[in-house]
Amino acid sequence: MRSKLNDFIDQNKILIEKEMSKHLDNLSIPERLKKSMTYSIEAGGKRIRPILLIASYNAYNKNTQRTLSAAIALEMIHTYSLIHDDLPAMDDDDLRRGKPTNHIVFDEATAILAGDALLTYSFELISNDSALNENEKVKMIQLLAQASGPKGMVAGQFLDMEAENNEIAIEQLERIHTLKTGELLRFAIIGGAYLGGATSEQQKHLREFAFYLGLIFQVQDDILDVMGDPELIGKPTGSDEGNMKSTYPKLLGTKGAIDKKDEYVTKAKEALILANANESYLMELTDYFSQRDH
Amino acid sequence: MRSKLNDFIDQNKILIEKEMSKHLDNLSIPERLKKSMTYSIEAGGKRIRPILLIASYNAYNKNTQRTLSAAIALEMIHTYSLIHDDLPAMDDDDLRRGKPTNHIVFDEATAILAGDALLTYSFELISNDSALNENEKVKMIQLLAQASGPKGMVAGQFLDMEAENNEIAIEQLERIHTLKTGELLRFAIIGGAYLGGATSEQQKHLREFAFYLGLIFQVQDDILDVMGDPELIGKPTGSDEGNMKSTYPKLLGTKGAIDKKDEYVTKAKEALILANANESYLMELTDYFSQRDH
Numbered sequence: 001m002r003s004k005l006n007d008f009i010d011q012n013k014i015l016i017e018k019e020m021s022k023h024l025d026n027l028s029i030p031e032r033l034k035k036s037m038t039y040s041i042e043a044g045g046k047r048i049r050p051i052l053l054i055a056s057y058n059a060y061n062k063n064t065q066r067t068l069s070a071a072i073a074l075e076m077i078h079t080y081s082l083i084h085d086d087l088p089a090m091d092d093d094d095l096r097r098g099k100p101t102n103h104i105v106f107d108e109a110t111a112i113l114a115g116d117a118l119l120t121y122s123f124e125l126i127s128n129d130s131a132l133n134e135n136e137k138v139k140m141i142q143l144l145a146q147a148s149g150p151k152g153m154v155a156g157q158f159l160d161m162e163a164e165n166n167e168i169a170i171e172q173l174e175r176i177h178t179l180k181t182g183e184l185l186r187f188a189i190i191g192g193a194y195l196g197g198a199t200s201e202q203q204k205h206l207r208e209f210a211f212y213l214g215l216i217f218q219v220q221d222d223i224l225d226v227m228g229d230p231e232l233i234g235k236p237t238g239s240d241e242g243n244m245k246s247t248y249p250k251l252l253g254t255k256g257a258i259d260k261k262d263e264y265v266t267k268a269k270e271a272l273i274l275a276n277a278n279e280s281y282l283m284e285l286t287d288y289f290s291q292r293d294h
Numbered sequence: 295m296r297s298k299l300n301d302f303i304d305q306n307k308i309l310i311e312k313e314m315s316k317h318l319d320n321l322s323i324p325e326r327l328k329k330s331m332t333y334s335i336e337a338g339g340k341r342i343r344p345i346l347l348i349a350s351y352n353a354y355n356k357n358t359q360r361t362l363s364a365a366i367a368l369e370m371i372h373t374y375s376l377i378h379d380d381l382p383a384m385d386d387d388d389l390r391r392g393k394p395t396n397h398i399v400f401d402e403a404t405a406i407l408a409g410d411a412l413l414t415y416s417f418e419l420i421s422n423d424s425a426l427n428e429n430e431k432v433k434m435i436q437l438l439a440q441a442s443g444p445k446g447m448v449a450g451q452f453l454d455m456e457a458e459n460n461e462i463a464i465e466q467l468e469r470i471h472t473l474k475t476g477e478l479l480r481f482a483i484i485g486g487a488y489l490g491g492a493t494s495e496q497q498k499h500l501r502e503f504a505f506y507l508g509l510i511f512q513v514q515d516d517i518l519d520v521m522g523d524p525e526l527i528g529k530p531t532g533s534d535e536g537n538m539k540s541t542y543p544k545l546l547g548t549k550g551a552i553d554k555k556d557e558y559v560t561k562a563k564e565a566l567i568l569a570n571a572n573e574s575y576l577m578e579l580t581d582y583f584s585q586r587d588h
Contacts, residue, residue, distance in 0.1 A: 027444060027445065028445065029444045029445055029449050030449050030452050030453055030456070032452070032456070033444060033448070033449065033452045034444075037444065084406055084407075084410060087383075087406065089381075089401070089402030089403045089406060090403050090406065107383070108383030109383045109384050109455050110452070110455075112378055112381065112383060112384065112406065113378075113448050113451060113452050113455075115410075116378060116409075116410075116413065116443075116448050117443055117444035117448045119410065119413060119414065120413065120439050120442050120443030120444070120448065121439065121443045121444055123417045123435055123439045124435075124436060124439035124440055124443055127432050127433075127435045127436035127439060128436065134428040134429050134431075134432050135428050137428075137432050138421050138428050138431050138432060141417055141418075141421045141435055142418060142421035142422065145414050145415065145417045145418035145421060146418055148414050149410075149411055149414030149415045149418055150321060150323045150327060150328075150331065150411035150414070150415055151321065151322065151323055154327070154407050154410050154411045154414065155323050155324050155327060157407060158324050158326070158327045158404070158407050159324055161403050161404075161407075162324070162326070
């Protein structure tokens with residue numbers, strides 16, 4: 001039997017994907033540029049970030065329509081970051097979720113521009129959203145730019161590149177993940193809650209929740225690289241082992257990494273209770289992401 | 295004797311550069327990422343776009359303070375586009391304004407991320423500006439995202455790459471320049487006028503002005519590549535000749551290109567008169583840009 005959580009995830013995934021494709025389809029832009037943007041947007045993925053944004057909003061408010069531009073913008077920014085991260089000058093990945101990466105299907109120049117285009121268009125989308133008032137648009141753009149820019153995700157990607165081939169301490173590892181993955185998750189949680197009308201006290205606890213959720217994500221990523229099923233993950237496992245990259249299992253052992261993750265799950269849930277969000281899907285989503293197999 | 299126009303240009307150039315450096319300096323971000331962003335921002339340039347924005351605003355309003363975040367964001371977006379355009383996968387340029395390009399001084403990964411960072415930070419800057427109200431912030435972000443994204447500058451860069459090694463008609467050449475260069479100039483003119491309080495009738499004529507100004511820019515760029523002084527321009531001339539790139543002098547001859555430019559200058563000034571902006575610096579700036587030697 002399917003759970004309510006699974007229905008929530010599936011329904012919103014379909015909604016988000018439909019909305020993204022519709023927006024891209026309606027753009028009057030050069031054909032091949034559109035194809036490149038659409039290719040990466042439609043290449044799949046779990047749509048974790050927009051689903052979290054909607055779940056966080058729903059903890060305080062029900063009219064999901066008001067979350068759509070921010071949810072889509074967030075997923076587009078996540079997608080742009082993957083396109084740029086996969087470039088030869090960056091992580092040089094030919095495959096992503098089992099499919100050829102953007103610069104392999106198109107070319108490097110097109111991939112760079114498709115990323116730039118998705119990033120820029122995200123802000124336009126929010127600025128155009130008639131379901132939000134002007135204060136809300138400014139606040140969402142501000143939060144999203146902070147989360148994804150040089151103080152957020154871009155800094156994380158930069159530090160991750162700098163750390164390559166260097167052994168680093170767990171504190172630095174956490175800092176990188178907090179920036180690279182955590183900042184967009186935090187935007188999902190805080191942006192969604194803000195739009196839903198959470199108080200600043202509730203938002204404070206949600207920042208704590210988002211912090212631990214980001215770490216849970218990363219620990220589980222690292223664990224899957226050691227113990228996961230390559231077919232489910234869509235890429236070979238063991239890729240972290242061969243290089244000098246610092247991971248939780250390498251620093252703490254596999255058992256230690258799992259214990260660490262459980263500790264983070266407990267702390268995340270404590271924060272959710274303080275934010276009065278414990279009856280929302282955020283509670284179940286925490287377990288869901290902690291136990292995901294891909 | 296120095297003209298009033300020269301004073302206007304110099305004073306605003308200093309103001310813009312000081313403001314940009316101050317903002318970057320205050321960012322708490324990884325050191326080398328900041329250095330890379332700052333390197334390209336401080337690598338010089340005429341600051342044409344923010345100066346036009348301020349001049350356009352001044353045609354209707356005097357308090358320049360209200361233009362600063364948009365002026366700086368615009369120059370940062372222009373700078374990001376140069377960093378990405380210079381990458382090996384794009385135009386593969388080692389020099390820009392006589393100095394090594396960003397990826398030569400740093401590395402490709404850092405250059406990609408510095409560009410992404412400047413683009414994202416531009417929107418944050420406007421969203422943070424306490425001199426603007428929320429309506430103004432949303433409108434400026436919307437205009438800037440449209441001008442620089444997949445419907446604007448990014449489309450122009452994409453089409454320019456596609457057209458490489460193909461002979462194209464003058465209509466297609468104009469389309470590329472209108473997108474690649476014209477859209478940001480148009481933002482400067484329309485964004486500045488909007489903030490300054492221009493009526494929608496006046497803005498309509500300014501869109502016409504901006505269209506011709508963009509073409510004037512490009513024709514003069516092409517002419518300088520044939521007739522200019524490499525020392526003043528900061529790069530070798532004749533670079534367009536060796537490749538198949540379509541230019542105005544190639545399509546119309548040098549004399550024909552100059553005539554075309556003069557025709558555009560006349561049309562640009564007619565539009566300025568209709569926009570009641572003929573007593574502003576925009577009039578003199580049109581001649582200034584038409585006759586620039588670098």
